[in-house]
Amino acid sequence: MNIPEHLHYTAEHEWLHQDGEITVIGITDHAQGELGDVVYLELPEVGSEIVQGESFGVIESVKAASDLYAPISGEVTAVNGDLEAAPQRVNESPYDDGWLIEVRPSRFADEQDTLLDASAYRDLLA
Amino acid sequence: MHRTPLHSVHRRLGARMVPFAGWEMPVQYTGIVAEHRAVRTAAGLFDVSHMGELEFRGAGAAAAVARLTCADVDRITQGQARYSLVLDQAGGVIDDVIVYRLGDRHFRLVVNASNTEAVLDHARAVTSGIAALECNDRSAEFALLAIQGPRALGIVGQLAAGDVTAIGTYRCRPGRVAGHPVLLARTGYTGEDGFELFVAADRAEALWNDLLAAGAAAGLQPAGLGARDTLRLEASMPLYGHELTRGVSPLEVGLGRFVSHGDGYVGAGAIAAQRAAGVPRRLVHLHLAGRAIARQGYPITTAAGAQIGTVTSGSHAPWLQRSIAMGLVARKYSATDTELAILVRGRAHAAIVVARPFYRRSD
Numbered sequence: 001m002n003i004p005e006h007l008h009y010t011a012e013h014e015w016l017h018q019d020g021e022i023t024v025i026g027i028t029d030h031a032q033g034e035l036g037d038v039v040y041l042e043l044p045e046v047g048s049e050i051v052q053g054e055s056f057g058v059i060e061s062v063k064a065a066s067d068l069y070a071p072i073s074g075e076v077t078a079v080n081g082d083l084e085a086a087p088q089r090v091n092e093s094p095y096d097d098g099w100l101i102e103v104r105p106s107r108f109a110d111e112q113d114t115l116l117d118a119s120a121y122r123d124l125l126a
Numbered sequence: 127m128h129r130t131p132l133h134s135v136h137r138r139l140g141a142r143m144v145p146f147a148g149w150e151m152p153v154q155y156t157g158i159v160a161e162h163r164a165v166r167t168a169a170g171l172f173d174v175s176h177m178g179e180l181e182f183r184g185a186g187a188a189a190a191v192a193r194l195t196c197a198d199v200d201r202i203t204q205g206q207a208r209y210s211l212v213l214d215q216a217g218g219v220i221d222d223v224i225v226y227r228l229g230d231r232h233f234r235l236v237v238n239a240s241n242t243e244a245v246l247d248h249a250r251a252v253t254s255g256i257a258a259l260e261c262n263d264r265s266a267e268f269a270l271l272a273i274q275g276p277r278a279l280g281i282v283g284q285l286a287a288g289d290v291t292a293i294g295t296y297r298c299r300p301g302r303v304a305g306h307p308v309l310l311a312r313t314g315y316t317g318e319d320g321f322e323l324f325v326a327a328d329r330a331e332a333l334w335n336d337l338l339a340a341g342a343a344a345g346l347q348p349a350g351l352g353a354r355d356t357l358r359l360e361a362s363m364p365l366y367g368h369e370l371t372r373g374v375s376p377l378e379v380g381l382g383r384f385v386s387h388g389d390g391y392v393g394a395g396a397i398a399a400q401r402a403a404g405v406p407r408r409l410v411h412l413h414l415a416g417r418a419i420a421r422q423g424y425p426i427t428t429a430a431g432a433q434i435g436t437v438t439s440g441s442h443a444p445w446l447q448r449s450i451a452m453g454l455v456a457r458k459y460s461a462t463d464t465e466l467a468i469l470v471r472g473r474a475h476a477a478i479v480v481a482r483p484f485y486r487r488s489d
Contacts, residue, residue, distance in 0.1 A: 039417065039442035060442075062352060062444070063153070065419065087417070
């Protein structure tokens with residue numbers, strides 16, 4: 001199981017990467033394995049607001065549709081448009097080409113305590 | 127939860143097991159898309175031992191099957207198989223089945239796992255007046271392995287005594303595969319050529335292993351219920367609980383050619399009335415314009431937004447690489463090329479009615 005050390009994680013199997021003022025969000029290797037072949041994503045529009053704990057989109061595998069829950073609150077600054085034509089990138093490259101959205105966090109100081117580091121996420125999966 | 131005789135094999139192969147109709151079944155081994163492609167290009171091996179087997183024997187067997195199913199039983203010869211339906215008095219579908227005529231006075235019905243008991247109870251009720259009839263549920267005695275795909279016949283042929291290609295489509299005969307006594311049936315549920323092999327439960331693991339070993343070089347892979355579902359949908363085959371229910375007539379689902387014009391079966395009166403009056407709905411095959419997935423229960427609307435039906439099955443089609451769906455709609459919207467929409471989480475996605483089947487193999 002691939003769990004990069006430099007990322008933050010959630011119990012909903014999402015990862016976050018702090019890149020200056022911007023946070024990149026995706027789903028973990030474990031999550032893509034559990035979902036199976038990803039065939040469609042519904043992601044928010046650039047400029048929309050997401051709220052921690054609330055659904056910001058849907059990810060569909062062949063078998064089922066699953067909600068994506070916002071790990072933090074903020075404004076969506078970018079969406080991975082490549083996934084429209086190539087949703088399988090979430091399976092092939094969950095931490096890199098398969099990223100979902102970029103967010104400018106609005107309440108990060110309050111919300112960051114809920115995030116897990118790599119070792120805590122590894123314990124969660126154990 | 128029931129387990130098939132191949133349960134430990136699936137575990138060893140690393141299958142993801144899921145509950146299905148009271149059975150613990152493999153949904154996938156490597157991945158649904160990869161398994162689906164293996165079946166379209168090479169071959170896949172499925173454990174479908176959860177399916178039920180009901181047998182009818184005796185001088186009254188043909189009369190019993192003719193009462194219970196809407197097949198023209200007198201036209202099913204020994205060694206032939208026929209897709210058929212078990213209907214209720216109102217013409218609603220209790221189950222879809224394959225009828226195998228194993229002898230003059232011996233029939234086997236393969237029924238859906240979830241319906242085995244309902245069909246058995248119904249069979250006993252509607253054939254109670256028929257003399258010289260033995261009706262048995264033999265589901266626990268058999269495992270059922272399906273080997274499907276363009277290379278399936280070659281793989282089975284390597285292991286079988288005699289020429290298996292001489293068994294025609296929807297025909298069956300007893301034989302041996304890798305030394306194991308089996309009933310070879312040239313039937314399936316994937317849109318590909320292949321066999322379904324009935325084998326004694328205690329031989330199932332050895333047969334499975336012998337087939338996988340013999341087929342490895344040809345690309346044979348174990349395939350789960352996930353791929354079975356996408357394969358049957360791509361081949362436009364109905365699934366009980368989706369296209370077929372007690373609330374649906376076989377005429378609405380386009381299965382009229384499988385329904386006898388005789389009057390001897392349960393439901394015949396209702397079907398005759400439906401044939402005379404026409405049915406209000408039709409099953410349509412839909413291509414979605416985009417990649418959104420239409421799942422069972424989603425509303426189907428006109429292009430202008432009026433609801434005219436409901437999705438019965440929908441998925442990404444791994445071979446066609448597009449989003450497809452089947453659904454029941456008001457009859458006047460069922461013509462090919464009709465532009466409709468499907469509401470996915472409340473948002474309309476354009477879809478167009480296409481001819482069935484979505485996929486037909488070329489050979």
